[in-house]
Amino acid sequence: MMSSALLAIQSTNPIALTPNELWVINTFFYVIAAVGIVAALKMVTTKNVVHAALYLLVVLTVVAATYIVLGAEFAAATQVMVYIGAVMVLLLFGVMLTRAKIGDDGDLDYDSKWIGGLSAVSMFAVMGYSLWEAFGTDELPADMAVQRTGQVANSIFSQYIVPFEALSMLLLAALIGAVVVARRD
Amino acid sequence: MGGHPFLADGVDFGDVILAVVLALVALVLTLVMTMLMVWFERKVVGRLQNRIGPNVAGPFGLLQTMADGMKLLFKEDLIPAKADKVLFVLAPFLAVVPAFLTFTVVPIAGDFSNGGSGSSTLPGFLGSREFLWQVADVPIGILFFLAMSSLAVYGIVLAGYGSGSKYPLISSVRATAQAISYEAALGLSLAAVFLVSGALSTNQIVLNQVAEGYGGFNFTRWNVVTTGLIPFIVFLIAATAELNRPPFDLVEAEQELVGGFHTEYSSFRFALFFLAEFMNTVTMGGIIVTLFFGGPSGPQLLPLGAFMGFIWFFLKLMVFLFIFVWFRATLPRVRYDQLMDLGWKVLIPISLAWLLMLGGLQLVRSGDLSFVDSTSADLVIVIALGLAIGLLGYAMLNAAIRTSRSERLAEEGLKLIAPKSQDSESLAGHQTGTTQGGH
């Protein structure tokens, strides 16, 4: 088992999935998708800020798990490290420094929330419909190739070098902005 | 594990059984090691403080941890009235699970001598399977470790928030800031290891540190040497901070925060936090051994096969566990500003500069970068360039810090001399602005 694993690390050849394996992957996907949907709904309906943040955390974890299902392991690890490990921690940090109130928070309700709900539902309907129409009958390819981290690294530093560098400018702008806005005058 | 991350090459029942057995073995091993670690820490700290340490329960007091654990289990389980009950209950588990999961990628045994890949084969009647002495050799290996260590902070954060009490809350705010600050340094020092090994999988990283000949033992191949010591030192410091161990234990500074994030916890839940903390220490030691000191590789002094690897791993691990305890016994706790300064102004810049230089060296070795004809001269040039750039960066950082400090002082001085003259004017302007604003 392991010697073949060692070989597989180097090879990027797609490995055919048997129907049995597809079934396992599909089931796994349905389970995490259900978890994600429930968590997303709870996130917008809960009346506690910290709970909302934690439900968001679950949604982000589900996204990471979906990346694993799709064979994008680097994206999954990055999702966990960046979103779960940094972004959400900072979000909780901010909440705790400002209004870490135990229990429900009435202020979180918003009178015209139905407008938001309506636009969310209609957007979901439109996008869902077009996605369903385009990919509704597609199946997971039987010869799925896994994106190894090395490949990701290679394409970042060759084909996608401009986005990579542009992103650093973006972060620089955000960094300067954060420091300047947060600084007391 | 090739092909699809989950399933490839036909996973059968035997593979599942093997995985479960490996996981169980690892779990038991971590628990035992954690138990011993608690004893070890108390014993060594005791000695370093001219005390004897635990010596009553069992031989040399070895069973002291067990006794403490039993006592904790039988204590009353309290949930404070103001607590957020779900989070309060959830938090200890969130602390323990990542601690254990990290351990699954650490190779703890295996025969790496004489070209061995560290894998062993099960006896024929069990199906002649090959396996590695680690629960999983995930291809993203060390990234998995980073991901788990970033998850570990949630246990503390939620414990602090869920307790509904002020000291735990302060503690968890501190924990968050500390974790975020040191994770960057941790990741950057890891990047140096990736760069040299060219792999993320822990098995590959260990294999890369094994030399041919010398019975597989040549410490110049260890990453601590090939990455030039600095990443190791940065990693060790950042790891200590990630573990919230002294001298970076501001999270549970008893003098200020009662007990830190677990002030409100008792009984089994408290025991879980305690367990997580020490399990993390053991795991971090294992990660350091794997990344920088060749993991379980070493010469077969005794013909023990894979078990010899475990002996090497254990011996190396002991050194780092001792270092962690040594830190605790000798170093005073840092101040909060010192903590932040060390992380942001020292560790991160140093790791960045070092990574740049290692990258340059790697380019020279692969022949993509060349100034003169000879490779060794090129290496010297790159090292000199790297040091020069590093020094320049350091000088600029210092200049920037000095400039901003003097500016801040000047500004504060100004405010002391002429209070508010400027502010009242701008306030007036602001008022006119609001009164005349249209719709």
Add this chain to the structure above:
Amino acid sequence: MMSLFAQVPVSTPEIQWFYLAPILILALGGVLLITLTSVAPVMRGRHISALFTVATGVLALAFLPFIAARLDGLVDPVAGQGGRPAVDLVSSALVVDHFTLWVSGLISVAVILVAVMLDGYLEREGFESPEWYALLLISASGGVILASAEDLIVTFLGLEILSIAVYVLAALHLRRSESQEAGFKYFILGALSSAIFLYGIAMVYGATGSTTLTGVAGSMTGRNAAGLSPAVDSSLVMVGIALMLIGFGFKVSAFPLHIWTPDVYQGSPTPIVGFMTSAVKVAAFGGMMRVFLVGFGGTFASDWRVLVLFMAGFTILFGSFLAIVQTNIKRTMAFSSIAHAGFMLVGLYAAASPVAIGDTGKRAVLFYLLAYTFMSIGTFAVISIVGKKGDGNHSIEAYRGLAKREPLLAMAFTVLLFGQVGAPFTAGFFAKFRVIAAAAQVERTEAYILAGVAMLGAAVGAYLYLRVVVAMFLDVQESPSTEMADSADETLALVEVRALEVPPATLAVVLLAAVVTLVLGIFPDIGSGALAEAALALVR
């Protein structure tokens, strides 16, 4: 040693630094400025940051003719059907053609002019901060990236670099809570629109399997008679295009995504508003034109054209009519900028037509951008001066008697306002005339209606600009003495009475803008060669 890196040889793309110069100069200028000022206290002296920024802008501008010359001299241009010179840079992430150069030029000019007027503004408000300029430069580099992006990922990143810096700039007047509110509003809504934009990119990628504009365009050409492309799923593409239109529509403040504009313009520091109406608008239109005309210009143009038509019409109407009821000059100008965006969208509508008319439309939009850059920067320079210390004196009443107190300023402002009206002998006239003419050339009923709406909007808009002009030439009888009597607050009265400080550099910006408005109005064909080249570059 088993190493992944050793096994897969990485083919690093060739980088043609020369063509990248404008982006690199602007971006590195920002980085260098923030570094130098934080390291060397000498750099924190008066005017130095502004001078540095102006120098950076001039340097970026100076490179453009040379790049144009080199482009024209290319033996074998990497161009599509149009046969226009263009260079694909760094594995088709960016493209440099005459269109890029035109947009880069406008953005660089905007940076220079805004930096000059920012200097006087910051001195008056008591800020001495290099970060304003650094963010200005970084934002400008994002704008150039946006306009030259050949890949939708790069388009998105350019848009974000442009925007994030401007969100911060909007909030930078730290002593005014309005400014912070503006920055926050802009940020929240902008982030939402970026997310929608990104959804759009994902949809387009899902449908076409490519993120590069040529790839997207290539997979869309095979549309069959039934209206459905065999290779491309049309509903997915349409949703993607619509979502991306929302993203761009937000940035150019087109109806119905214009709601943020008045609040943000009112609250933000006035020179920054000048930057928003010039560089941000130019870059957003640049990116929009490139993405929509090059990427979606093929078979789907007839579909999204209708959306743009409705957007344009309503944007003009809303901008023009709502501007009338405003009493705050910055809000008025915000609605006027919405109306101007509507006119430019009319040009974009025409540009989406088949070749000959399309070129007229593109030229019209590009000319409009040129004219509006100068007119709006000049206008906001005047508003910045009249705003007085605290940047709060923005009621239209404040312009009463300006002609008597500051005749030169008032004259220039009159020219600029007439330019915005679209009066003859100003650049605004030709700008509006050309977009309306281009729309009329489409020769469809809805295009005629759109042209009619645009003319109506122009007529209504005239009222609001003339109101300000009239106020300037009115007497000062009631104010300020009555206001002083009314106001119990002495400091308030003191601020009212204090004469305008007119920094000479800002006055120079106003005069330059006014002169350019007049010159372009009398000789509208100046630079028409470059304009035509830029317009033609988008046929690929």
